[in-house]
Amino acid sequence: MNILLLSNGAPGYHRFFNALMQLFSSDGHQFSVAVDSEFSKDQNNLGELGCEVYEFSSFFSAHLTDHMLLARYSDCNLNSALLSDYERAETYKIAGGRDLQFYERLKSALLSFFEKVILGGEISLVVYEGVSNAFAHFAYFVCVKHGVSYKGLMGSRLPGRFVITDDPCAESKKIENIMSDISSGRLLVDKSVKDWCEQYLDNIENLTPDYMSFNRLDKVDIFKRYFNMEKLRKLFRIIRHLNDDHKHSFQIGNPLKHSFQMFKRNFYRKLKVGFVARYYLKPVPLDRFFLYPLHFHPEASTSILAGAYLNEYEVIRNIAFNLPQGTVLYVKDHMSAFAFPELKFYKKLAALPNVKLLAPDAPTKTLIKNSEAVITLTSTVGYEALLLDKKVYLFGRVFYEFHPDVIRIENPTQIFDLLTKGKAENMTVGREYNLDFLAAFYLYTRTGRLNLMASQKEAIDSAKNIYPEICL
Structure with a gap:
């Protein structure tokens, strides 16, 4: 099977996904990587994987808008798929100089790039996290158009469980279908699952989803976040890529400016904590x-x-x-x-x-x-x-x-x-319905704690634990 891994600047995600690809390779599968920019290619150590790496920003810089290609995909909400990256670019202030023609050419380039990579490489499976940005979203559009499987890995709200999904907007319907099978008796829920759901519901007030435990975004300490060897190594990489084509590196732009904006955002957050707290009120017992x-x-x-x-x-x-x-x-x-x-x-x-x-x-x-x-x-x-x-x-x-x-x-x-x-x-419902709802959700998810921001050793162990579920 030919597999395509998507890779971009998501911090630390490459450790898990690179380890996952090595497992696919060990089982005799061929894989390649599509990456958003030269900087991400370097940062994510893709050169060490020994596979074909397709880099988008160079392709984008030479691309001319293909209006016929855009017309062929006009049944897809292409403009909506740009919103996630547009919001990030606004937040991190990296979108200067982009106009209507830039975004038209970007949509065309993404579709053309993924058609070339997926169809030309006879790809059977695309692997990434859930559809979360324009790079992944346009890959997903090409997958749907040409019948290629897309597996997006995401943490779930259930502890010790994760999700493999393609269209994030279709999750509800898939769980609802499982729920319907349970309610009609077409699907019998194993006693171990029922017991798990009973225990989960009884302890819901004390449980935290895995992703909330992993992301560490509640920490506002600047020194520990930025003054460490990992950030120093990243700075050296940034210096190596100062002369890259930042205009066509649409997700990260200039990596020095991007990193500075990230630092500034976290630094200002640290400064604002005390001021923000002045606006907080306490709940009042008699309030409705x-x-x-x-x-x-x-x-x-x-x-x-x-x-x-x-x-x-x-x-x-x-x-x-x-x-x-x-x-x-x-x-x-x-x-x-x-x-x-x-x-x-x-x-x-x-x-x-x-x-x-x-x-x-x-x-x-x-x-x-x-x-x-x-x-x-x-x-x-x-x-x-x-x-x-x-x-x-x-x-x-x-x-x-x-x-x-x-x-x-x-x-x-x-x-x-x-x-x-x-x-x-x-x-309209009570405990019995919610237990069936939980069972349907449980059966939709897979066993494993998915931490895409894990350290190198943890990422390798996580990939080994989750790999059998992905192969199902």
Whole structure:
């Protein structure tokens, strides 16, 4: 089997994926790598893999827009697929000088590049994380168009479980189909799975998803993050690539500028922590409230699954001015994202009527249980709320959207009517349904703790543990 690995500047991910490819190779499979830029090729040690490496930025620099190719893919939402990288470029300030022609040529180049690599290399399988950026999204479009399998590896909300997915917007339907088979009796759930789900549901208030344990984004210490040998080695790599074609390295741009912007963002976060804390309020026992968890930006869970609602201030303002009388909105800051937004974001939130901003360490499960309901874009808090017998009002797309106690907000003008109606209605499901829901989710996931940011040794061990599941 011919396998294509996608590789880019995601920090540390190459350790796991490079080890995974070596396992495929040991089993007699052929593999190659598509990488976004010369800098990522160097940083991810792709030259050591002994395989064909296709580098995109050089291809992009020589590419002329192919309008016929774009027309052939016009059934795909090509413009939406650019949003994730556009948001990152905005956040890290690397998008200067890009115009309409640049983005038209970028779409054309990505499609042409992946058709050449995937079709020319007779690729049967593309491997990466879940579709999370334009580089992966356009590879996925080519895979779908030409019947090639795409396996995106992602952590799940269940501890010790991970997900293999292609289209992140199709997860809900796949889990719903498993749920339907369970409910109809076509699928009998093994007792060990039932017991696991019972124990999980009984302990939901004390559990944390694996990805929250791995990402370490709650740490604001600058010295430990930046003054170490790994960052020094990265600096030497950056110096080697100062004369690269940064314009066509669309995901990272100039690596020196990109790294400086990342450092500045984290440095300013450290400085802002104390100022942000002034806007936090304590929950009030007598409050009747809806709970809204802030999301991390930039991230696929928002830009891919809730792209129409990236401006969370606007979302929260719409909710605040459409709350049922006598209720307030508790906005809980995100443990991985607090103090990243500008201070004026917090100031504007705190000034909204009916809104109370809570600290990231406020007890989420307790807040869920005491709330009227949860309102969210795609958050894990929504999933946890369903298991704690609370309604969820959902703006985005997420794996639990088919649950009967999820109410989709298709239009902000619906908010008042939906919240008012929902308050008058009882929950539609109970423990037995949620156990079946958990069983369906469990059966959709695979065994293994997926840590894409692991150290070299941990990454090799993780790849060995997960590889058998990927080969199923």
